[in-house]
Amino acid sequence: MELQEHTSVAADMLRHFEEKIERGDAIEPKDRMPDGYRKHLIRQISQHAHSEVIGMQPEGNWVTRAPSLRAKQILLAKIQDEGGHGLYLYSAAETLGISRAEMIEQLHAGKAKYSNIFNYPALNWADIGAIGWLVDGAAIVNQVSLQRTSYGPYSRAMVRICKEESFHQRQGYEIMAKMMKGSAEQRDMAQDAMNRWWWPALMMFGPHDSDSPHTGDAFKWKIKRQSNDELRAKFIDKTVQQAEVIGLTIPDKDLKWNEARGHYDHGAINWDEFYRVINGNGPCNQQRMDHHKRVHAEGAWVREAAEAYRIKKEKKLHLS
C-alpha cells in the first residue's frame, strides 16, 4: 500500500513536470524535477563549463606572441570572456545541487569531459583566427539554440554568453580576412589553419542524429532544442559563405549545395578520429589536463589565504 502511494506520487510529479515542459514554462532550481533531468543537466552544463575553461589554454598560449598590441588586447579580452562563461555555467550547475569543487574533481578524475576541440593544438597565429572564426562560430550556433533550453538558469547563462560570443567569432574572422589579404605565405598559413580546424569544428556538434545516444529525453524535456545535424548544417551554410568572401577553400571535395534540402551536403566525417581523441588520444589531452591540475593546485594557497583572512577579520569583529 505504502509503496503504491509512493509510486503514484512520483507519477504525479513526473506528469506535472512534463505538462510544464509541454507548456513551455521554464524549470527553476526549486521546482521538482525527475532525477534523469537533473543528471542530464549536471552532465551537460558542467561539461559546457569545463569546455569554456579548458578552451582558454590553446589561446592563452598566444597572448605573449600576438603580432600587435591591438591583437593582444583583443585576445586577452576574449580569453577573459571564456573564463567568465565558465563561471556563469558553473553557477548554473550549482543551482542543481552539485558544488564547484565536485565538478572540478570530476574533471580531474576524467569522469567529466570537455569539448573535444580543445585537444587540438594552436600551432601559429592563423590558428587563433581559425579558432575564433570556426570554433566560436560553431559554439555560437549551438548556444543560440540553447537559449531556449528548458532549465531557467542554463537558458539565462546562454543568453548572456551569446551576447558576448559574436565578438569572438568576428575577431577570428578578421584575423583570417587580414591574412588572406597578406603575402602568399600568410594566405597559405590561413588556408592551412582552415584545413586543420574545419573537420574538428564540424565534430563539435557531436555524432549524427542517427547514432547519437541520450537524445530522446533531452528532446522530450526540451534541454536540447535542435538536433546535432540541424545545428551542423546551420554552421556549414553560414561559414561556407564567409569563407568564399575572403577566398578560403573549404577542405571538403564533396561539399556542394543541395537545392532540394536548402543546405550544403558535406563529405564523410572521420568519426574514428573523433572517438580516438575523445577517448584521450588526441594531440593535447594530456597537456590540457595536466595544465588544469597544476594551475588548480598552484592556486590553492590563494584560496587558503583568502579564507584565513576572512576568519581573522571575523575574530577581530567579535573581539571589538
Added chain:
Amino acid sequence: MATDSQLTQWEVFIQSKPGANYIHAGSVHAADKKMALQNARDTYTRRGEGTSIWAVPTDAIAASNPEDGDMFFDPANDKTYRLPTFYVMPEGAKAI
C-alpha cells in the same frame, strides 16, 4: 593536502543604471564582501552592464517554494478590488 575550499557562494544582483531595479545575474565564489564585489564586477559587468552591484551570501537568501506557490500567493488572488479596473468610472469622467 588541505581540503580544497572553493570559498563561499554569493548571489549577485546588478543595477543596470541609476534608478533601475537590482536584477539577479548569477553567483560568484568569494571569501569576503570585498572579494565578492570584485569577483562580481569581473564576472558580470565587463561591458558596462551595471552601475551598482549587490552581493549576498547564497545561504542568507530565503526563497519561496514553487510547490506551495498556489497556496502561498492565494491571499492576492481574490482581492480584485486592489486593481483600478475593479471600479466603475462615472460617465464622462476622465482618468487622471
